[in-house]
Amino acid sequence: MGALPKRRISKTRQAHKRSRYLKVKQAKMVPCPQCGSLRLAHTVCPGCGTYKGREILAAEDDAG
Numbered sequence: 001m002g003a004l005p006k007r008r009i010s011k012t013r014q015a016h017k018r019s020r021y022l023k024v025k026q027a028k029m030v031p032c033p034q035c036g037s038l039r040l041a042h043t044v045c046p047g048c049g050t051y052k053g054r055e056i057l058a059a060e061d062d063a064g
């Protein structure tokens with residue numbers, strides 16, 4: 001037999017446990033250096049379409 005928990009974990013304790021690791025999983029938002037709008041860290045900005053100073057997506061004002 002493997003190790004088993006002696007008691008069932010209460011709803012409150014389970015929720016606390018979950019909240020601890022879910023906090024880490026929460027998406028990190030950073031302001032874009034180009035346009036200043038909040039975007040997901042390490043992603044292309046949805047506002048201006050740039051990442052690390054380089055344009056990745058076509059800009060909206062650019063004949064597109």
Ligand SMILES: [Zn+2]
Pocket residue numbers: 032033034035036037045046047048049050
């Ligand atoms: Zn931007």
